[in-house]
Amino acid sequence: MTELFAAGRAAVSAAAGRVDDLLAALPVPARRAPEQRAAAAAAHEEARALRTRFLAAHADDVYAELTADRTRYLRIEELVEAAAAAFPGLVPDAVRLKEERGREQAAKEGHEIDQGIFLRAVLRSPVAGPHLLDAMLRPTRRALDLLPEFRRTGRVAMEAVVLERRDGAAHLTMCRDDRLNAEDERQVEDMETAVDLALLDPDVRVGVLRGGEMSHPRYRGRRVFSAGINLKMLHSGDIPLVGFLLRRELGYISKIVRGVLTDRPGAWHTPTVEKPWVAVVDGFAIGGGAQLLYVFDHVIAAADSYVSLPAAKEGIIPGAGNFRLGRCGGPRLSRQVILHGRRLHASEPDARCVLDEVCEPDALDAAAERAVADLSAPAVLVNRRMINLAEEPPDAFRAYMAEFALQQALRLYGEDVITKVGRFAGKGTS
CATH class of the missing domain: 3.90.226.10 (2-enoyl-CoA Hydratase; Chain A, domain 1)
Structure with missing residues (x-):
C-alpha cells in the first residue's frame, strides 16, 4: 500500500507538471486558437482522470496525512490549502488560485475543477467524509x-x-x-x-x-x-x-x-x-x-x-x-x-x-x-x-455534497454559464 501510494502521488505530480509546461507555452484561455484549446483540454482530461483514480484508491490515506490521522479538524479551505502543499499537483496552490481570482470567469483555466475532484473523493469516503463535515460544524x-x-x-x-x-x-x-x-x-x-x-x-x-x-x-x-x-x-x-x-x-x-x-x-x-x-x-x-x-x-x-x-x-x-x-x-x-x-x-x-x-x-x-x-x-x-x-440523514447529505462538489465546479466553467452570467451581469443580480 505504501509503495502504491507513493507511486500514485509521484504520478499525479508528474502529470500536473506536464500540464503546467503545456499551459506555459500557450496564450491565456481567452486568446487560444481552437487547436490550442483542444490541446489544453486533452492535457487537463488526462491529468484529471489520473487524479480521480489516485483518490479513488487513496482518499483516506491523503486525508489521514493532512489531518494527522483525523486528530486535526481542518475546514474545507484549510484542507485544500494543506493538500496543495503536501501533494503538489493534486489541487491548485494559493499562487495559482490568486492568479485565477484576478480574471473574469470566462478567462480562467478552471483549476477549481481539481478542487472539486479532491473534495468529492474526501466527502465520498465513509471515514474522511464525516470527519470533514464535523470540522465544518465547529464554530x-x-x-x-x-x-x-x-x-x-x-x-x-x-x-x-x-x-x-x-x-x-x-x-x-x-x-x-x-x-x-x-x-x-x-x-x-x-x-x-x-x-x-x-x-x-x-x-x-x-x-x-x-x-x-x-x-x-x-x-x-x-x-x-x-x-x-x-x-x-x-x-x-x-x-x-x-x-x-x-x-x-x-x-x-x-x-x-x-x-x-x-x-x-x-x-x-x-x-x-x-x-x-x-x-x-x-x-x-x-x-x-x-x-x-x-x-x-x-x-x-x-x-x-x-x-x-x-x-x-x-x-x-x-x-x-x-x-x-x-x-x-x-x-x-x-x-x-x-x-x-x-x-x-x-x-x-x-x-x-x-x-x-x-x-x-x-x-x-x-x-x-x-x-x-x-x-x-x-x-x-x-x-x-x-x-x-x-x-x-447525514450520509445522504454527504453523498449529495460529494457529487455537488465536482458537478458544480464543472458547471462554473460551462460555456453556457459564462455566456449567461455575462448577460445577467449587465442587468444586476439574480
Whole structure:
C-alpha cells in the first residue's frame, strides 16, 4: 500500500507538471486558437482522470496525512490549502488560485475543477467524509472572538448581517441594501458568524432571519429577503467553489440544520448545540434565498412575495435545493421549479410546500413573534433533531455534497454559464 501510494502521488505530480509546461507555452484561455484549446483540454482530461483514480484508491490515506490521522479538524479551505502543499499537483496552490481570482470567469483555466475532484473523493469516503463535515460544524474563530461582546451587548453589526438578541430570539437581518442581499463571500462569512453566535449564546432560544430595507433604486425603502447569488461577482470571477459555494452549504446552512459542534458538558448525549429557526420573507426569495427556506422550521411570507430557483437560467446547481425541495413539494413540483424555472407565488396553494404561513406585510412582525413563542417549547429541540435525522440523514447529505462538489465546479466553467452570467451581469443580480 505504501509503495502504491507513493507511486500514485509521484504520478499525479508528474502529470500536473506536464500540464503546467503545456499551459506555459500557450496564450491565456481567452486568446487560444481552437487547436490550442483542444490541446489544453486533452492535457487537463488526462491529468484529471489520473487524479480521480489516485483518490479513488487513496482518499483516506491523503486525508489521514493532512489531518494527522483525523486528530486535526481542518475546514474545507484549510484542507485544500494543506493538500496543495503536501501533494503538489493534486489541487491548485494559493499562487495559482490568486492568479485565477484576478480574471473574469470566462478567462480562467478552471483549476477549481481539481478542487472539486479532491473534495468529492474526501466527502465520498465513509471515514474522511464525516470527519470533514464535523470540522465544518465547529464554530469559527471569528465567532468565538465576538461571542463575549455579543453576550454582553446583545448586538453585533457586520457588513452583510446585523445580529440582535431580543426577548430570547436572535434576529439576523441581512443588510446588503444596495444589492438586494445578493450573496457573495462576505455575506457567507457574516452569515456563518451570526449563526454561530446565535447557537452559542445560551440566552438565545430561537433564531429569526429576515432581509432589511433596501437602498437599491427599484426597491428603495422596502424589505427584501434575498436575490440569490451575486451574478455580477460570478461574471467577474469572484464566486469561488470552496470559499463560497461549498462553505455556504457545509458551513452556516448545515449549522442551521444540525447545530454547532462544541466540546462542552453534556456533549456525550448531544454533541451539537441546536436551535429552531424562523425565516420571514419580504419581496422575494430567489435562488440561494429560496434554498435557505428549505432548512427553516417555520417560514412566514408576505402575501405579495414569491420564491424561485432560476437554475435553468443561470446554468448552475442550486446548492442543496435539488436535495431538499423534493421532500417539501414532491418530485413533480421540484422539477417544475428547478428545471423549468417556475415561480411559486405566496398566494398560490403550491407555495405552501415551502411556506408555513402567509400574511399581509404589516402582519409579519406579529407572526414572527408567535412563531418564536411556539418554537420555544422545551420539547421542540429534540423533536426537530429527530425530524431532521429522518428527513436528511447525514450520509445522504454527504453523498449529495460529494457529487455537488465536482458537478458544480464543472458547471462554473460551462460555456453556457459564462455566456449567461455575462448577460445577467449587465442587468444586476439574480
